[in-house]
């Protein structure tokens with residue numbers, strides 16, 4: 001499977017709480033960890049790129065962003081918060097006749 005290129009917007013702090021990159025201190029001062037591999041993460045809060053977490057050291061952790069987003073969504077649902085998702089479009093296709101011809 002191809003590694004994700006999405007940015008990691010959530011991590012876990014030293015108290016084990018899910019936190020977003022906008023609510024922690026910059027860099028290693030955030031004392032956060034990757035939700036997928038539990039390795040130390042730093043908060044990148046620069047002026048050019050979107051704020052995100054990054055692993056403090058090189059790693060082969062492929063699913064950090066996906067895992068973080070998944071856990072953040074579960075946290076929102078468990079807190080009874082609303083979660084807005086894109087509209088879903090469903091199309092029904094009816095076949096007539098024998099499909100095996």
Ligand SMILES: [Zn+2]
Nearest residue numbers: 034037061064
């Ligand atoms: Zn990781």
